[in-house]
Amino acid sequence: MNQASQPHLTRSVEDYLKAVYSLTEREESASTSALAEVLDVQPASVTGMVKRLAECGYLEHARYRGVRLTEAGSREALRIIRRHRILETYLHMHLGYSWDDVHPEAERLEHAASDELIGRMAAILEHPSHDPHGAPIPTPSGEIEVPDFVTLNEVALGVAVQIRAVQDEDPARLRHLETLGLVPGARLTVKERASFDGPTTVSVGIRGNAEIIDPDLADGIFVIPAPGS
Numbered sequence: 001m002n003q004a005s006q007p008h009l010t011r012s013v014e015d016y017l018k019a020v021y022s023l024t025e026r027e028e029s030a031s032t033s034a035l036a037e038v039l040d041v042q043p044a045s046v047t048g049m050v051k052r053l054a055e056c057g058y059l060e061h062a063r064y065r066g067v068r069l070t071e072a073g074s075r076e077a078l079r080i081i082r083r084h085r086i087l088e089t090y091l092h093m094h095l096g097y098s099w100d101d102v103h104p105e106a107e108r109l110e111h112a113a114s115d116e117l118i119g120r121m122a123a124i125l126e127h128p129s130h131d132p133h134g135a136p137i138p139t140p141s142g143e144i145e146v147p148d149f150v151t152l153n154e155v156a157l158g159v160a161v162q163i164r165a166v167q168d169e170d171p172a173r174l175r176h177l178e179t180l181g182l183v184p185g186a187r188l189t190v191k192e193r194a195s196f197d198g199p200t201t202v203s204v205g206i207r208g209n210a211e212i213i214d215p216d217l218a219d220g221i222f223v224i225p226a227p228g229s
Helices: 011-023 032-039 043-055 071-094 102-109 115-124 171-180
Strands: 059-062 066-070 158-164 187-193 201-205 209-213 221-225
Touching: 011 032, 011 043, 011 066, 011 071, 032 043, 032 066, 066 071, 071 102, 071 115, 071 201
Parallel strands: none
Antiparallel strands: 059 066, 158 187, 158 221, 187 201, 201 209
């Protein structure tokens, strides 16, 4: 089966392509076990879908090395990601959704929204570059900002950083981050980190409120050097 014979991607295919893109943003390839965990499906199902998508020209699969997107697969993944992030931004900016509510709503809508609808939403939003969680929005032509951030867990003691983006899948986590002031644009300074992968203590903002961040939470906070530091 070739790509030309599949003009419309199913929801399942779109989810797989998006998951592979997400998993390979910081790694060269994605393992089938990681895909099974992210998509909450059985490993055998992943194996079958990966084979199908490789035959369609969307994935490259090397035994024992995982999978990665082809140029065609990357193009489709970025189109889906653009839909998702434009929807999140529109829901937040124009329909009054809080930043912790937009992700699951966009997950449902992204498979039904046409590119024309997404284009009109983007125009109303004046073509935003990032979604409410700080993630870059691909352009209509499939270009996307290359991430230059690290996780909060990777920041050395005494270093001042600015939050660039946060993981958006867990609404409860997003609400917790907001109560701590840990939102895109916030400035932090790493003050202390417990031994053996323990929590990180940071000062937040101008007031310098001290907050203790557990490693799992810190791993989903993406930061860049603070301006002027």
